[in-house]
Amino acid sequence: MAASTRVTDHGGGVWSIQVPIPDNPLGHTLVYVVDTDRGPVLIDAGWDDPASWDTLTEGLTACGTSVGELYGVLVTHHHPDHHGLSGRAREASGAWVAMHAADLAIVRRTRETRPGRWFTYMTAKLTAAGAPEEHVAPLRTSEPRTLPGLSPALPDREIVPGELLDLPGRRLRAIWTPGHTPGHVCLHLEESHPAQLPGHGRLFSGDHLLPEISPHIGLYEDPDDATVTDPLGDYLDSLERVGRLAAAEILPAHQYAFTHALSRVGELLTHHEQRLAGLLSLLSDPLTLWQLAERTEWNRPWADIPHGSRNIAVSEVEAHLRRLVKLGRAEAVPGTDPVTYVAV
Template sequence: MATVYDHGGGVKSIQVPIPDNPLGHTLVYVVDTDRGPVLVDTGWDDPTSWDTLAEGLVACGTAPGDIHGVVITHHHPDHHGLSGTVREASGAWIAMHAADAAIVRRTRATRPGRWFSYMAAKLTAAGAPDAHVAPLRTAHRPSTLPGLSPAAPDREIVPGELLDLPGRRLRAIWTPGHTPGHVCLHLEEEHPARLPGHGRLFSGDHLLPEITPHIGLYEDPDDTTVTDPLGDYLASLERVARLAPAEVLPAHQHTFTDAPARVRELLTHHESRLTDLQALLAEPLTPWQLAERMEWNRPWSHIPYGSRNIAIAEAEAHLRRLVKLGRAEAVAGSEPVTYVASARPSL
């Protein structure tokens, strides 16, 4: 049975399950508008997830065929996975920020072998042992893997502008970091329970009550630009804190208040982590070696193969931030490249 919650003011949420994932579910929000309900995210592309979403929509007093539009906070399959199925059922439009829409188009157009070759090269450059890289060289991606052919959006979310939701004021706030095109959505309406603050914020994965989102690299085989996802994320956090919404409606866990306090916790967490990693770089380390030494939610030996790839990306994102801040530097001539802490300039 679908779990549905009424947040008041024409906003409800449905817990859509994510199969075999510790997050458990995605909170899909149903927002009433003058032209019919609009969804914020859709959930994982899986038959059970679709059945739960459809059942939840009926419990909300609507149905899949009645959906007017779909607003996607970011392209990940636990958010965008069912968008195409919703559009097939209803004719709804799908809106996404241009940066994530580009990822969707690239994913649809790229042969799986290209991605495996790219990832093998990236991991080799990061210092991964050959035993870890070898499976990628002979891998064949299963055709049933979610996210292989995500739905192409037909509308663009423009940061700072109100979305076309008749009867509602929903403004897009660009919050890159978790993905390059992640957006939060600020409902600029009085809180239905009159909580102090400025409206409500659909925060996607950007701001969660008890966990921190993964911050890795913006992967693009055809773009050699050195990005700084962690720097983007930290700046985006401060942007959201300045909004001071009365309540945050995230895509996972539960709703919460006092966004500025949660932002301060996250900023402190990431600064502490950067300081710890800088200390580890007292000796030159590759990104793989750094990831092996970082603190995770379980020992490195217990982290499965796919999660290690995610961990390497997170280690590299932190290294890029340290380098940009002048707190670490690449060791000239090292291959694979190693990094070492820089001496802090005296004040």
């Protein structure tokens, strides 16, 4: 696909470039280009891959600019399909790279943690979840190169929630929306919509609000921090906050732009309510996290879910279970190993 067909002009000095994610069903990240008085600013940068870089640079040319003219890179969250090319964009232009402090801390930790530490941690987590030995065994012998994004670029700046960002000539405000990651941000362009659509400006929603996909809500993993977080609770609160903005249009990092923000927020709230209710009904008998994941309804049968995706599924189940425990609707069964949980 030629770069020109990957570029969309959203009007008002905003474009998107479809930057491919190699070997991923999502297909691409929508990297946004926002014109400012000091040069273009990227919102996210895409996956660190040669073909992705070529698409990004060709896309910038199609937008009438170039990578060398970049003024800054705003990263909605630390995942490699969003932050991957930030460092290379900075090297090519001298642009700053900005991220929320909570995700900046994850980037710093990722850069400092030996890969073996992560595999040891994940092995312990999955064993505690009741995963069978045949699932855990590959992690004991995994090579470090199987982990993507081991050396992500260290951002220069922090995105401070509530503040107008450094985009001369534009009004772009950071909205902290934890859930998908602890430092996920949406970015609210507080300017009238170029097509005069009703509502309050446009919202770059990252992975927080997507038109057809429910973003993964898993655990905020830190091998050295035993704090019991509640990422699903964070996400649901963040969703309602975004709904109250009443943006005229949502510009997400995947799929396509859309205008039905309020109804989409309602659909996602209902989805998670149903997931919580489904887990609660399964917990009429004590189950481990792994058993809960096996019995949960996914978009395909458990037997067809590959190894890495099963880890993500268990993490998502645990995030929902933590919410039920926090609400006093489920609890751990004392003395069980691996731990089982039951409805209250």
